[in-house]
Amino acid sequence: MTEQLAAAGKTLLTALKPKMSLAGKVTRLELSGAVVDVGAEREGWLHISALGKDAVNRIQDVLQVGQEITVWVRKVDTKKGELQLTMIQPLAHDWNELRPGTTVHGKITRIEKFGAFVDFGAERPGLIHISELSNEYVKDISTVAKVGDEVDAVILEVDRKKKQVHLSRKALEAKPQAKAEEDVPEEPEVKSITAMEAAFLKAQSGPDQPSATKSRRESSKAEIRRRQQEEILNRTLQTAPRK
16 A cells, blocks of 8 residues: 555655645535645645634635635644645744753844844744843843844743743853963962961071082971971961961
């Protein structure tokens, strides 16, 4: 059966997905709608309520047999072999499909002091707050956006109860590069010394200390630090004040 349909150039219902655009021809009119051939294994059903956004009383006022129309897949039931169609272009994004972190594309339709509204194919436009327009500080929105601009933005938050979507354009901008850690010179480690060490070092370094004893003084200093290391590690915060 599948091979026969393929040979006849018919599209399988399993290949059709909601929101898919199809070219069709009206084959029959009924009181509640029209039957449309879209080249699939089954003809599709176009209900009178799906002819347009405005209410239609008589199907004949809109369609005629043999008329070629553009329709969209509304629903497919492969088990029952049913295909429902619509002439109302579906929204690019349904409310139950919107997720934070999703990138969307749209057009700015309105500018306010607090932000810009973007039509990205949902039931309502999303808002890019002025603080989310750029990584740079924005005082006047007109300097970075205007009505008619096409923009990409990331969904920050979706309020399904109020049907509000908050967007961010700066989330797609490259953030200022912080100075690499390897470029930052490492500060020499400064070890704390005990009051005992400070007194000893002071006694060892007089104002007129001969240069010949310099190496011995440094050796004594290292030895004291080695011997006192365990004491330093175990000291509490009550150490001698640091200068």
